[in-house]
Amino acid sequence: MDSSDLSAVWLTLKLATVVTVLLLVIGTPIAWWLARTNSAWKGAIGAIVALPLVLPPTVIGFYLLVAMGPNGPVGHLTQSLGLGLLPFTFPGLVIASVFYSLPFVVQPIQNAFEAIGNRPLEVAATLRASPWDAFWSVAVPLARPGFISGAILGFAHTVGEFGIVLMIGGNIPDQTRVVSVQIYDRVEAFEYAQAHWLAGAMALFSFAVLLALYSFNPARRRSR
Numbered sequence: 001m002d003s004s005d006l007s008a009v010w011l012t013l014k015l016a017t018v019v020t021v022l023l024l025v026i027g028t029p030i031a032w033w034l035a036r037t038n039s040a041w042k043g044a045i046g047a048i049v050a051l052p053l054v055l056p057p058t059v060i061g062f063y064l065l066v067a068m069g070p071n072g073p074v075g076h077l078t079q080s081l082g083l084g085l086l087p088f089t090f091p092g093l094v095i096a097s098v099f100y101s102l103p104f105v106v107q108p109i110q111n112a113f114e115a116i117g118n119r120p121l122e123v124a125a126t127l128r129a130s131p132w133d134a135f136w137s138v139a140v141p142l143a144r145p146g147f148i149s150g151a152i153l154g155f156a157h158t159v160g161e162f163g164i165v166l167m168i169g170g171n172i173p174d175q176t177r178v179v180s181v182q183i184y185d186r187v188e189a190f191e192y193a194q195a196h197w198l199a200g201a202m203a204l205f206s207f208a209v210l211l212a213l214y215s216f217n218p219a220r221r222r223s224r
Contacts, residue, residue: 001197007174008182008198015090015165015178016158019097020105023154024147026098027105031146032135034106035113050103057100061167064096068168088170093178096168101157105150112146113139149213156209160202 001009034046052060068074068086075085086092116139124134140147162180169176171185179198186195 001194004173004177005182005194005198008177008179009201011090011174011176012159012178012180015093015097016155018094019101019158020151020155022094022098023101023105024151027102027109027150027154028147030102031106031109032113032139035110049106052100053103057161057163058167060100061096061164064099064164065167068092068095087168088172088176090169090175093165093169093176096164097158097161100161100164101154104157105154108149108153109143109146112143112149115146116142152209152213156206159205 030045030049034042034049065087066072068078070079070085078084078086086095120138120142121134124138125131129137160180161178162184165176165178166181166184169178169181171177171181177185179202183195183198183202186192186198
């Protein structure tokens with residue numbers, strides 16, 4: 001692999017790391033609310049979170065591009081704040097990736113919260129723990145497998161993105177060109193040897209992620 005390949009790998013890992021941290025911060029309260037609420041809005045919010053699972057990435061990318069463009073509401077806001085426009089920048093890639101990978105983090109954490117049930121939290125309440133203390137000292141430790149699964153899936157999904165990062169980030173070397181786009185460029189240029197190295201690394205990475213999820217799933221181990 002040459003310097004452009006290594007640059008794409010580094011940018012991809014940087015993007016996936018930043019996005020995973022943001023997804024855990026944003027996704028945890030959403031997952032907690034979906035797991036605990038009886039609101040009539042639960043179905044609608046859950047469907048919105050899960051939309052990236054069924055929508056083509058080009059659809060999400062198109063609407064994000066419109067929203068963050070010069071005539072979009074987000075574009076107007078960022079320009080008024082002196083931040084410029086987000087499309088074809090690394091921050092734009094981060095925002096698009098957060099939207100697209102959100103369900104891969106929210107759903108495992110939500111399932112883990114739902115599996116806890118009410119009893120541990122009720123016991124914590126009888127010991128005079130506040131809801132905030134019960135969340136951090138009871139719910140979060142018990143839901144740790146969901147957090148681990150969500151973080152792994154969110155990171156891996158961000159690494160493998162193509163359509164949405166191409167639409168929002170374009171193909172700018174050292175700025176927005178991630179591994180999936182680099183593979184596409186190599187294939188377009190008939191540079192199959194270089195494409196094999198990158199594609200093979202992606203395939204091994206994906207297998208390692210799935211192996212980790214299937215091998216270290218606590219629920220699977222308890223059921224044996």
